[in-house]
Amino acid sequence: MRPGGPLEGSVPISGAKNSVLKLMAATTLAEGGYVLHNVPRILDVDWMGDLLTSMGMVVTPAGEGSLHIDHRPDLRPEAPYELVERMRASIVVMGPLLARYGRARVAMPGGDDFGPRPIDMHLRALEDLGATFEVAHGYIEARADHLVGARLLLEFPSVGATENALMAAVLAKGTTVIDNAAREPEIADLAAFLTRMGAQIEGAGSPTITIEGVDELNPVEHTVIPDRIEAATFLAAVGIAGGEVTLQGARADHMDMLIQKLGEMGMRISPDTDGIWAFAPRRLRSADVSTLPYPGLATDYKPLLVALLATADGVGIVTENLFSGRFRYIDELVRMGADIRTEGHHAVVRGRPLLSGAPVRAPDIRAGAALVVAALKAEGETEVFDAHHIDRGYDRFVDKLRSLGADVSSA
Ligand code: EPU
Secondary structure, eight states, X not given: OBOOSOEEEEEEOOBOHHHHHHHHHHGGGSOEEEEEXXXXXXXXXXXXXXXXXXXXXXXXXXXXXXXXXXXXXXXXXXXXXXXXXXXXXXXXXXXXXXXHHSEEEEEOOOOBTTBOOOOHHHHHHHHHTTOEEEEETTEEEEEOSSOBOOEEEOSSOXXXXXXXXXXXXXXXXXXXXXXXXXXXXXXXXXXXXXXXXXXXXEOBTBSEEEEEOOSOOOOOEEEOOBOHHHHHHHHHHHHHHOEEEEEETOOGGGOHHHHHHHHHTTOEEEEETTEEEEEEOSSOBOOOEEBOSTTSBOGGGHHHHHHHHHHSBSEEEEEOOSOTTTTTHHHHHHHTTOEEEEETTEEEEEOOSOEEOOEEEOOSHHHHHHXXXXXXXXXXXXXXXXXXXXXXXXXXHHHHHHHTTOBOOOO
């Protein structure tokens, strides 16, 4: 990866990782054949496919960007350690498996680079719907002869807990109300998928979701929403390198707060018929940023914003409110010459006109992508090790960046 001139051109935005993984989990709710369109070609999708396959389902690619999932009879409602450990998102199979099969055996997820990420809210919500849990030998054994609708009050609008509760409640007896629900566009996409399957859901995308349980659901065909985090990554790339790009298929209405923030920093961004158009001058102005649950600035945008601020004009203060340990990539940016100081969950970023290319290590998906976009303004060559993390969440990232004129290649 070497720095270059401004980025120019048009790049297609793939389907949302954090939506498709949950839609795949939701196919455990009813037997039959499903087709998903706009599926990104990423490792996490392969791994969720491995998980469904290990339960006895058949997952096959069906043409460009589509996936066929066949939920056969005799499914084994079990998520083994090797797969859950690889991908925490696997935990979202628990709610639908309980609802459909009355039991689920799911390995306890371990910690990861974001610090401890407990699943207490997932379990509490399912317990309120009538499930019981036993933990033995590293596995959670969940049971529920029948789930019964209830009022669930989430302590925090957790994305995963909202999804698990939603997928359990669609087959529960009676009415469930999820209060303080997460409002991310991926939740609304999951609700749209479930509604198409026959579920009765109101309010998805708002803090209160009401679900009327039904007896049975049916398999469906569905197109995944575009990935707002991938779109944000290309906005960060153009913000750092300067230039003018179109993000084909991206949804500006899923990224209002980010677009407003980047506007404050000097970018011009507007929705157009094709997706999102964006222009960035050679250097942006700094701004303060603070992560919050949707519609606030997503924690997933933060490494990208820190990379932007590292090359912007001025000082910006970044505050992380969601994940305690999510600042590790900052040491890597500092190795690239960035001037960043962290204090608790704050980072003070003093922009520099140019960073300095260096060997760095990608600690996770988003931070890895942030190191790559930072390298667009780093003198000399930057080599990003452990780049396999990036492949978990980005579909043909290097090819797409190259198509905009970036000097980047993968080993
Ligand atoms: N939390 C708890 N208890 C719980 C659940 C969550 O304390 O039972 C805490 C977490 O520890 C964290 C906060 O609540 O501090 C938010 O967690 P949330 O449950 O909302 O996150 P998630 O469902 O585990 C999803 C995305 C993440 C994204 C977060 C926040 C998927 C597969 N993952 O995780 O995306 O950062 O929401 O928006 O949807 C990524 O794409 O790289 C990624 C990590």
